[in-house]
Amino acid sequence: MYTEADHACGDHHSTQGVSAWGLDAEPHHLLRRLLSRYTARAPHALDSVLDESHFAWAGHTDEGQPHYYRIQSDGILVEYNYTQRNGHHAHSVGLSKMPLHATFPG
16 A cells, blocks of 8 residues: 555655666666656657666556656656555656656557
């Protein structure tokens, strides 16, 4: 279950999570695909922030269960919050020095 302690991950003033730079090929590729959902209008900008980004996760890993993630670097902050109403209401926020546009399938 997602708890208030999990939400402590939402501290925007410190970098938390794993560094994209240190990821193996497969998780690095998955992070690139996820971040590209937010940078679809500026795909060239993705390379400038990906390796300096950190990925943090809180909550369940089971589909449909409450969870939160954040991708953060000096150039971008993306948050996805799927914790309200026991995981039945999602919010996504992207803040960047580059244009962002979320493109999630149907």
